[in-house]
Amino acid sequence: MCGTLGVVKVAVIVVAAGSGTRLAAGAPKAFVPLAGSTILEHALHSVAGMRDEPHVIVVAPAELVDDARGMLSRVIGRGEVVAGGATRQASVAAGLALVGDADIVLVHDAARALTPSALFDRVVDAVAASGAGAIPGLPVSDTIKRTADGGAIVETVDRSELSAVQTPQGFPAAELIAAYASAARDVTDDAQLMADAGHPVAVVEGDPLAFKVTTLWDLRRAEELLRPASATRIGVGTDTHAFAQADAPLWLACLEWPGERGLAGHSDGDPVAHAIVDALLAAAGVGDIGTVFGTSDPRFAGAHGEVFLAEARRLVEHAGWRIENVSVQLIGNRPRFAPRKAEAEARVSGLLGAPVAITATTTDGLGFTGRGEGVAAIATALIAR
Ligand code: CTP
Ligand code: MG
Numbered sequence: 001m002c003g004t005l006g007v008v009k010v011a012v013i014v015v016a017a018g019s020g021t022r023l024a025a026g027a028p029k030a031f032v033p034l035a036g037s038t039i040l041e042h043a044l045h046s047v048a049g050m051r052d053e054p055h056v057i058v059v060a061p062a063e064l065v066d067d068a069r070g071m072l073s074r075v076i077g078r079g080e081v082v083a084g085g086a087t088r089q090a091s092v093a094a095g096l097a098l099v100g101d102a103d104i105v106l107v108h109d110a111a112r113a114l115t116p117s118a119l120f121d122r123v124v125d126a127v128a129a130s131g132a133g134a135i136p137g138l139p140v141s142d143t144i145k146r147t148a149d150g151g152a153i154v155e156t157v158d159r160s161e162l163s164a165v166q167t168p169q170g171f172p173a174a175e176l177i178a179a180y181a182s183a184a185r186d187v188t189d190d191a192q193l194m195a196d197a198g199h200p201v202a203v204v205e206g207d208p209l210a211f212k213v214t215t216l217w218d219l220r221r222a223e224e225l226l227r228p229a230s231a232t233r234i235g236v237g238t239d240t241h242a243f244a245q246a247d248a249p250l251w252l253a254c255l256e257w258p259g260e261r262g263l264a265g266h267s268d269g270d271p272v273a274h275a276i277v278d279a280l281l282a283a284a285g286v287g288d289i290g291t292v293f294g295t296s297d298p299r300f301a302g303a304h305g306e307v308f309l310a311e312a313r314r315l316v317e318h319a320g321w322r323i324e325n326v327s328v329q330l331i332g333n334r335p336r337f338a339p340r341k342a343e344a345e346a347r348v349s350g351l352l353g354a355p356v357a358i359t360a361t362t363t364d365g366l367g368f369t370g371r372g373e374g375v376a377a378i379a380t381a382l383i384a385r
Contacts, residue, residue, distance in 0.1 A: 010054040011102035013095035016110035017084020030110040035226035042113035044075040049117030108168035115210040123170040136206030137163035237278025242374040253344035271377040273305025279381035323354035332375030
């Protein structure tokens, strides 16, 4: 039909008029909350993501037609809503009355809230290519038994010839409308009516995400799949200070080191604190030590590391993050760090409210640290939402 018509017009009917008795969530199923919106809105997002712009028809419970209209206009911004019937079949029939001049109709259960848009496109393509019905299906992985009343096994069904079918189910519009007009029995999917009317329907590859939310367990699974992966960020920072010429005190890792030669700097020259500040600010994407603590700002002249760390922590938390941990390495010949390592870690961890590990190393006599001209520090910070 693609070849003769050029542009294929597609209508998508989203049936959302069921009551959701098995879910029993206190509202008609399509209007039950799911990850911050509703099952119906999730389904409509899938339709919105289709490659082509179909005509969209939502079939809703009569008392929720206005609610559904609001959701449709928010998510897709076009389309129409109609009241459904007592059975799924009656609801589809109500939607079919509005397909207009569509060439292909897709019927989709709102309850299959997580169906990928690509599955809609795949079904459209299959119908357009074959001119016949196409429905998504997946192989059945459980062994299936046919049982009698009371549970006695009658036979094991050969599962290799079974398909668990899903929606959207796609058909040539005229054939589906005619099949509905001449329907002689109640069915649970549209492919059955098409088969009854003598039309071939093929199964195309389905998608596990097109599972139907039927029970509370399914709803939990959908919530779980929609939960955002926990966000984490890392940042790195370094700082270097030369030993001071004059007789200045040494401040390192927010501790004073009596008897050790001090470091030069606008503030107290604490490279451990400054490297951590840069790592934290970088992780949160809120600037760096130069932009946040300008050297012209008198509040920071001669300030100790704790002032910088407290402000960096505040900025990180203000941006919605919490500090997970920090790792710092101090590079230099002096001071001998090991004797006060535990004290330094406890001090900085306390200031940041997160575990901080501080290690120290020398550079085997190489470079400015090896020559004893100054010390450097490298910090890595991990933050999370
Ligand atoms: N549906 C419909 N009109 C009906 C019955 C069902 O539009 N009278 C829709 C449902 O809203 C759902 C889809 O058909 O999106 C599949 O039906 P099902 O999963 O059975 O949903 P419910 O009938 O709502 O659930 P239950 O059978 O547990 O009551
Ligand atoms: Mg039902």
